[in-house]
Amino acid sequence: MNNNDFYGFLEGRKKSVTSDIEALSADGRTDEANILKAKFNVYDIAKSVFDTTAKQSPDSVATAFPALFSRITGPWNTSLETAKTHGDDRKVLIEEAKLAAVAEITARFAKLVR
């Protein structure tokens, strides 16, 4: 796997989400724009996790990255379910946005290491 392909994907998604945030803000939908910022941060988290695993386990990054990334993002599913149970609509939207980014990242990574 070429690490730059993964970095390129993360940067591309950040640009796309930034553009969505700007569009929502310009459209007067500030709350939805702010919620989307949570999604933006997930790409930075993925980059940091990938950097760490690439340094610590360069030969096994294909398995080390998904393992560490899912350990960090796994509790977000619980957080989403808890928010749904308590009718916390804002938190539901934030957790859904974060988990959508996780799904994108996981799928792309799996494709790149195949």
Added chain:
Amino acid sequence: MTDLQAINLFKCLADKSRIQILKSLMVEDMYVERLAERLNLTPATISFHLKKLVDAGAVTLRKEQYYTVYAIKGDIFNVSILDILREQSEDKSIQDERDEAYRKKVLDAFFEYGKLKSIPAQRKKELIVLEEIAKSFEPGRDYTEREVNIIIADFHDDFCTIRRDMISEHILERDKGTYRKV
């Protein structure tokens, strides 16, 4: 309408999605899924905005069979902005509103779904948290230490610290092993 209520209402209205929801509700009362379909937004996004509108007093809700139906609250929109601006702001109510807003901010920061996330380090904030926990104690009733611990443990595992702090802050009083809300 108080100043704070007016600010909350105006803040709430300053959002295109919420204006679109209100426009839809002007046509007829609707439930979440119907609004989501009509405005091409997810049901979760609609619920989020509707909660804000309900909290600001712009929308009311009622249960109809399996659905919660939302309706525009006509009264609030029949008040003219000039009438709101003409209302006198009382110093006392402004201070009360500030205190209440601060209190709410602290409670939102330290409680999540009824559980205390951590004990505040600042005394002022801890006092607010302790007063909130104290609402679970009936006035005039005597409690054993075990009962006190059980009530506090519903909020936080460190019931010993909280119990002691409630005594030192004179929220609870202890007399020969019996506790009572002050």
